[in-house]
Amino acid sequence: MANFYRDNADLRRRIESASWARILPALEKDFTDPHELAPKSIEEAVEQIEMVLDMIGALAAEEVAPHAAEVDRAGARLVDGRVVYPEPLQRAFRQLADAGLMGFTLPREFGGMNLPITAYTAAVEMISRADASMMTLFSLQGCGETIHRFAPRATRDRYLPRLCTGGITPCMALTEPNAGSALGAVSTRATQAPDGTWRLTGSKCFITNGGADVLLVLARSEEGKPGGDGLSLFVVEKGKGVEVGKLEEKLGIHGSATATINLTDAPGILLGRRGEGLYKVTLSLLHNVRLEVAAQAVGIAQAAQKAAVRYASEREQFGRSIDQFAPVRAMLFDSATEIEAARAIVVTTASVVDRKRGLERAGGGEELQRYERLADLLTPLSKYYACEMVNSVTSRAIQIHGGYGYSREYAVERHFRDGRITSIYEGTSEIQVGAMIDLLLRGGLPLLFEEPLRDAPEPPSASGALGILRANYEMVVEAAESAKKADRFAHQGWARQFADAVATILSGLVFLNDAQKDERSAILAKRQAREGRRQAETLLRVVREGDRTPFDETSFGPVVEPYR
Ligand SMILES: Cc1cc2nc3c(=O)[nH]c(=O)nc-3n(C[C@H](O)[C@H](O)[C@H](O)COP(=O)(O)OP(=O)(O)OC[C@H]3O[C@@H](n4cnc5c(N)ncnc54)[C@H](O)[C@@H]3O)c2cc1C
Missing domain, CATH: 1.20.120 (Four Helix Bundle (Hemerythrin (Met), subunit A))
Known part of the structure; x- marks a missing residue:
């Protein structure tokens, strides 16, 4: 049986050599959690992680990957104002959800698995290798993390258990036509009624899973305060006042619904504090998402490189297989190195983030400050490096396939199209290196x-x-x-x-x-x-x-x- 975890020695090595002894005790409250599924020792926790990754590896290879081409051809559609995903993608999502994988990092009290980000990153990589579109649904888990971190208790209780079962799905509605990289220019208005409730009005564009049940919406709540300081993040529920306008026709990730959303007096619940929506709450959300996209890039690149290596050993020209030619070898060598370099950086970053989360739970201190700075520096570096890498690797994979690579007959053209978005969404490469250089x-x-x-x-x-x-x-x-x-x-x-x-x-x-x-x-x-x-x-x-x-x-x- 195919398995994207077992067949990837480098990914397994990264997981096996992660600094679990430093990450897991803090995450598992020194193994005192009485929950029946909670591990009682580091060994047990690592075993659990390996088991889950093994299961995802099998699901990704057997249930998701075989349908990726069909998902790409069918694409997500808007039918009577409702987002409809291609049938194989819906089925695979159900399988992942039924396996309990939609609350990967959330605490067990809400139905999550309380697993480390390092393991989640590996899971995102494998799903992306199978189908980059599927990943855009699977990896919206960062939204749940944000609700968990910043929402009032009642809001957490209302949404988190259903997010964990996949009964509902979220989206992150930040971008507007005039506020892309510059999110401080967001103009969607949030107004507070005398009874304290909030109403949101405005338009969002390019929203992944725009037909979601729960929307995290960035809006201007502070009258007279321009820029990021005037923004807050809100939870908005699908329903009255929330309308999906249209789906974008786009280069890749066709199975992913990229929507325009119109909000008219939609009720919202404040996340975190007023005016901290961009620099605190959204930034924390974007940190999660950026690491996910970096892992997505590694997964897509892995798929393209596998295809390129196979093709190069089978295709013959001038009486020998093309992997006997030095220039073809050099391309394959560079791609392998770059994929593994990107994975190393992504996993290093994930373990820094895990360590930081552990220190936050333990109450902070100087060590926490150090890990916060490291995470701030490494997250944009991971996003930048992995997402540029996938563009090179998928482009080389097409080159190695020659004319066939440019045709629809082989999967590499899909990997190339799918990979292209990674250096654009959730903060472009230019924004990543721009943030990083100051630090x-x-x-x-x-x-x-x-x-x-x-x-x-x-x-x-x-x-x-x-x-x-x-x-x-x-x-x-x-x-x-x-x-x-x-x-x-x-x-x-x-x-x-x-x-x-x-x-x-x-x-x-x-x-x-x-x-x-x-x-x-x-x-x-x-x-x-x-x-x-x-x-x-x-x-x-x-x-x-x-x-x-x-x-x-x-x-x-x-x-x-x-x-x-
Ligand atoms: C398929 C898809 C899915 C998406 N999903 C979501 C989603 O779920 N939620 C959401 O809120 N948004 C989403 N987006 C929006 C995405 O995050 C934005 O497209 C992205 O942040 C860039 O914004 P922009 O398109 O307005 O480009 P612009 O900001 O106009 O940038 C154009 C170019 O200028 C460069 N640039 C801009 N400012 C600077 C600067 N200060 N320094 C250097 N270079 C700069 C950029 O790097 C880029 O090369 C999605 C977009 C796509 C295409």
Whole structure:
């Protein structure tokens, strides 16, 4: 029987080597939860995680993946104002829900499984590998987390148990025609009646699962306060005053319903405090969702690379299979490295987030602040790196399939179309690196690297790699010092190069640790060290020279002006 967990040694390794001893006791209240399904020890908890992932691996491979092409062809539809998903997607969703998987990280008291984000990330990856559209329904679980964290008790009791059974589904309604990346410009109005109840009026666009039963809506609640400080997040229930306008026709994820929603005096319940809707509540929601999308990107890339490797071994030209040609091999090698680098970064981030959640429950302190900063830095890095990676990997997979890759006959064109959205929704790549660079220049580099670079092993199979990684880090630090003398416009212009260099050092360190156990990882560690050197040298040169060619008015203007 096919199984997307068992057939993926790298994913299994990431799960097996996660820092469970630090994550699980805090999550499981030191194993004192009397609930009958609660584990009583770390070993039992890890066993539970493995069991659940194994089950998802089987469901993804056997029940979801075989129908992905049909789901893509049929697409989600709007029938009499109601969103209708393709039948195989509805069926698979029911199976996932019946298996109890829709409350993955929520507490058991609401019917959830109380599992770590690290495990959830692996689950999202496997579902996405099977069908990227299915993932957009499965991974709306971040909405439940937000309700759990910020809603009044009655609201939690009303929605969370049904979200956990999949009896109802949520959506996240933030974007508006004039408020995309700049969510501070949201104009949907929330007005409070004298009896304290809220009513929302406005239009949202591009909303995944727009026909949802429970909507998390960002709206302007503070009269006279422009920007993000005037916004609050509300829970709105499907019904009177909530109408699905239309579904978008789009490049990929056809099985996912991307809707316009019109709100007219729709009743809402405030989440968190007034005026904290964007910078506190939505940001917390987006942090969850961004990690999910990063995992989605890894899953889609895994599917495309599997297809490319198979095709390259079967397709013959010039009397031999095309995987005998050096340029084809180089593409397959680069894709494998980038997928595993992205997975390493995503899982590292997830375990930092788990650790942070554990410390929050334990009451905070200095250690919590450290993990908050790490999560703030790593989440956009994961989203950026994984989502750019999937675009490269799926594009290469098409290249390796030649003309057949461009045809509908093979799945890689679907993976390419599906993967393309990841670097756009839930915050574009530019927004991710833009957020990251500020933190990186304000002490982020030592926070990320000082300890791991000091303590990293140097297995003989990867000799020399650690020295190169350390030198790469020094170059990035020097570039950051130099960048501080420039303005913020330049920081934003150089942000991608910083992000690439940082991601390569980070993944190189993970591979180096793995290299203690296997030779294959030593190859990857050395590759990242070399690739990172090229990136760090270029970055340092660009920043030292103050090279602003692509974005400075004196060069940008003359070059781009003729296209106006
Ligand atoms: C299929 C799909 C599903 C979606 N699902 C949801 C959902 O469930 N809920 C929801 O609320 N929204 C959803 N969205 C909306 C999505 O999050 C936005 O499209 C995205 O945030 C970008 O906003 P925009 O489209 O207005 O682009 P814009 O903000 O107009 O950006 C256009 C370009 O300008 C760049 N740019 C903008 N500002 C900056 C800046 N400050 N610095 C550098 N570059 C910048 C961007 O990176 C991008 O390249 C979805 C969109 C799609 C297509």
